[in-house]
Amino acid sequence: MRPKKAKNRRSSPAVVAVVVMRLYIADNAPNSIKAIANLEAICKEHLQDSFKLEIIDVLEFPLRALADGILVTPSLAKISPSPAAKVVGNLSDRSSVLHALGIKE
């Protein structure tokens, strides 16, 4: 079963700052499922455990998504460290995601 609301993975003590992200998805829409998979792969490879990801189902919390300025799904919002960034799409273009998250390849 996919994680629906929130999922935290603690990393071992490290020098890198924890990346806080929110992924907005639309239930089991194909692009949303792809986005989750793509993001998990990126995190595993580049962030190990130094990240915090919240996954929000827009179908369940539409008004929250609206308040967060989300329009299309899937959308990834990087909250911290600054600068904040937003990526839309199923995150298949890995380099642009890494760039937005401020991670060097």
Place this chain on the structure above:
Amino acid sequence: MTGVAHPLPKLPTGIGGFDELSHGGLPRHRTTLLKGGPGSGKTVFALQSLVNAVRRRQEAGIFVAFEESTRQIIANAASFDWGLPALAKNKLFFLDAKLSPEVVQSGEFDLTGMLAILKAKKEEIGAQWIVFDGIDVLLTLLQNPLAEMREIYRIRDWLADNHVNAAIITAKIDGNSAEMVNYGFVQFMVDCVIRFERRLEHGVALHRIEITKYRGSDFVAGEYPVSFGLSGMEVDAPEPSEIRHEASTERVSFGFERLDTMLGGGLFRGSSTLITGVPGTSKTTLAGKFAETACRRGERTLFVSFDEAAEPIARNLSSVGIQLKPHVKSGLLRMYSSRTESIGAEDHLVRLKSLIRQHRPRCMVIDPISAIAKAGGMDAARAVANRLIYMVKDQKITVVVTAINQGDEPETEATDLQISTIADTWIHLSYLIRSGERNRALTIIKSRGTWHSNQVRELVLGNTGPTLADVYTAGGEVLMGTLRWEKEDEERAKTIQRRAEFDHKRGELQAAEAETRARIKALQHDLTRQRAELATYSSQNQARIVSSSDREQELRRIRSADPARRASGNSGGSGKRNKKGVRDAA
């Protein structure tokens, strides 16, 4: 289809003219596509429909803006009197769906999330209208025709599941651009397609609207002018093709008796009159006289000038005894001046329409209508001039329009705006140059349904207003100016002579009559005298007869021939008395 048992339910947009074109508005519970190039009016149409739904029927709405930010949209609409910011607080929800340039795109996305948000918002405010503005911007982001089609399907399904009264999708599609294959599909998916166009003609922007598809409903085909005023967009819907104007038999004075007489008693109420002529032939003066006369009758009047501002017109007319200012002050007369180059011919039509709505005139002047040909193309101007006159006639307004001719021949008007064919009365003013003078001549070329003079008259401008001078013809020509004066002098001299002759003759006849009367009196006197004489003579004669018969009886008694009778003596006495009476009478 046979018989229309259930006409398609429709929702009026409240956009002037469009609800007439579409026979009632947008299809209820269906989707309408507005397509057209940038700046063609799609967004205004969508927003205005939404605003009207809120204001007139308390129906809330959602506006999804893909192209412009909400702030921009509200700012753009500030020039209209919609009170949008207030509506946006509770009854209208604007979703800023413009992707910020900072947003990074990585792979495909879809609208599932957005539609979920819209559904929630719709339920929250009870929205019954939804507009997706600039869907093309969104679709371009999808970068893939298959994805585009998929998302269009998604929107369609959403609309099917979320019952709204009306949905409007706008898309920037230029008429013949084939780049967006899927727009064909969009058109198929919607029930009503409205095309918008903005084009430049002679440097003036013209807006057009056309309904290209309306599933299950009749509509007025063809493209129609659109213009923008204070209350938003207005479509200049065509007048009914059947001309139905009630014919009035009431006559309206033009302002001077002689012209009324030439027109067989004046203009018909609700008729249209065209005055043509080269510049300087007093077209405005004539029209001004008409306006002043209408005001004097207490009728509301609208004076539209495309030439000059109201102030100089009133001043110039007052120099020939036509006073418009008091009527402007009293509110009876409304003077409107406008430059013609700056806006398209249709815009004039729309402005005049709203002026007529505001002022509700019974009489109207447009001076000169030919000026609208300056803005935009001739075809447009011609159509506008025609529609303008029909519009005015529909409202039973008696209208006088002027038009400038290039040549002095009235026929040149016929090649120009062609108003002469629809005007009921056509008065032509020209200059006649003879004997070194330039005089104004007035001809009535036509006047429908009435007797009218066929003679050319001289128009004279005095300080008490225009008058038509008496006509003298000599050698088949109407005499004007000095020639007319000479002729008039000649006529005057003749008249004086004729009068003197007449007076003389009358004197003679009166003397003869008096003489005859005197003679009759004398004869009468004679007659009376003669009658009296005759009477005297008759009674003397009678007395003689009586007395002689007395004497005979006396003689007989003396001779004792008869027995004596007392009565005879009495009889004799009475005879004597009679004789005396007659003598008295004589």
